[in-house]
Amino acid sequence: MRKLLVPIQGDYVAPRFDLATEILILRFEKGTKDGDPRTIILERPSDEALCQMVVEEHVTDLICGGIDEVHYNFLVWKKVNVMDAVIGSWRQAVEKVLNGELKQGEILSDKSDNLRL
Amino acid sequence: MPSSSAYDISSLLEAFPHSVMILDESFQIVTMNRLMEAMTGYAARTVLGVHGELVVRSNTGNSRGQIYIEVIKTGEAVSVKGDILTYYRRKVPIQLTVSALKSAQGMIRGLMVVIEDISASENIKGAEVHNKQTAELIGYSPKMQKVFDMIPILGQTDASVLITGETGTGKDKVAEILHKKSGRARFPFVKINCGALPLDLLESELFGHTKGAFTGATRNKPGMFKLADKGTLFLTEIGDMPLPLQVKLLSVLDDRQFVPVGGEDKISVDVRIIAATHRSLRDQVRKGQFREDLYYRLHVLHLHIPPLREREGDVQYLLDHFLQKYAKALGKTIVGFAPNALQHVLNYSYPGNVRELSNIVEYAVNMCKKKKVNTEQLPPYLLENERNAPLSGSPEEQSSSDPQEEILPKVTPLDNGGRQNWEDIERQMIIDTLKQTRGNKTKASQVLGWGRMTLWRKMQKYEL
DSSP: OEEEEEEEETTEEOSBGGGOOEEEEEEEETTEEOSOOEEEEOSSOOHHHHHHHHHHTTOOEEEOSBOOHHHHHHHHHTTOEEEOSOBSBHHHHHHHHHTTOOOTTOBOOOOOTTOOO | OOHHHHHHHHHHHTTOSSEEEEEOTTOBEEEEOHHHHHHHSOOHHHHTTSBHHHHSOBOSSOGGGHHHHHHHHHOOOEEEEEEEEOTTSOEEEEEEEEEEEEOTTSOEEEEEEEEEEOHHHHHHHHTOOOSSOBTTBOOOSHHHHHHHHHHHHHHHOOSOEEEEOOTTSOHHHHHHHHHHTSTTTTSOEEEEETTSSOHHHHHHHHHOBOTTSSTTOOSOBOHHHHHTTTSEEEEETGGGSOHHHHHHHHHHHHHSEEOOBTOOSOEEOOOEEEEEESSOHHHHHHTTSSOHHHHHHHTTEEEEOOOGGGSTTHHHHHHHHHHHHHHHHTTOOOOEEOHHHHHHHHHOOOTTHHHHHHHHHHHHHHHOOSSEEOGGGSOHHHHHHHHSOOOOSSHHHHTOSSHHHHHSOTTOOOOTTSOOOHHHHHHHHHHHHHHHTTTOHHHHHHHHTOOHHHHHHHHHHTTO
16 A cells, blocks of 8 residues: 655645645555545644654655755655656646656646636 | 747847746746746746746745735735745745736736846855955954944845945945845945036936926936835935935935926835935034934934044055056066055055055056066155155144154054065054053953954964
């Protein structure tokens, strides 16, 4: 069982890991979701707290927007599969992860006007 | 925003010295220049149509495009400091400026986002040491040390500053440094000499005029106050400003609003005033030549630049500095002054202060054909004055029975061999002062005008 964490902002992957106040956690296995995703509202944005949460929650995969080198290296060292610099809808990003298609730095082409930042 | 206009401006943006991108009314990227591509790490073609905030990932309070929305609402440009996270996981300190793009009809059609990489200036700020010199201001004397100590403090406030000092002491330079060290540094620094223009012209220069305000006013002119908006207006020779204009200046300082010559509508400005004069404004007030209310309005913070004759030891240091500067500029290999010539330049009183010293060295370097500047290569008036009457800038010195003794820096003993470097002088100065205070470091630091830590550090440096 793998565990995905995505800092989000509205309908998008949050532009910055360190400024995100809302996160989404999802369990999945072989391309299939295991239950509904959980969203957690953080008291305040903090990259340190998020890293701690990633470790404590045994997160295996992380999708995020901008993240600084120090925290990226820490998470990689903790054997988290980090796909950073992702731009676009978090739903689309999650779908792509489930299908094993999301790449680091990917700009998701969904330019739907209905998306809310 | 139509794509054709985006195509037109793309080449224009390349001429910008900073990272720039254009957003449409829904904040989606229309175009960006190469510097923006380098800054964010994203190629323009890959992010066209993407929300600007998702690419310029800043911490400047633009979450959910708040800054963009504010600019669209008000039409006023917003400029904030912060950092961005690049594609390459680097945090870069930036100054983000967002301004509205208006059509010919005044409709807001999009936004221009300019990012300035301020990492260099941020690094300098962090490592700044004020015990030597600030930018191009040079001096090691205790009196100049006090000036250097004051500069960062004055730079951080928004209050008016009055800089006083004799001619040639570097008032303009200090004003410029104050501006550069202030939060207004990236906005204009506008200088105007209040003594150089007649009343009407000065009023028009300061406050601008409308078309037809007077004969020859064929177009609207914004004026220095408007040009310096958000920045600093430096009024040099404020003591020479005509009285009628002083009233208008006071009113602008109080209300931050003014009416251009021949205009009807008030214009609001946000300008910091730095004023300078070589006159004693207090005397001017007493004589009725300067308004008392304006004097107090400008005299919020006061910085006095000491004349060169009061800056013990700085003459030697400045001589070295200007000698190197002019020798380099003229491609000469002059290594210094011959002992005789050095004696002359060190004993001179420099009524024109640093400016005069600079001119003397420039003259000498031009005249010099050897490795050392001799007496013959110094300006003749320097030797003439020394033989006849001593020149001095202050009445105190004029009344002195032996001005040369007064003028000689207390702690610049010349060795017989020729030049001394500043380290030797400063070391000797510390020894002399410690002798005076019988080794009491606290008293010695007070006499020298340094903090105890500075004295301690210098004693360590000179192994005393």
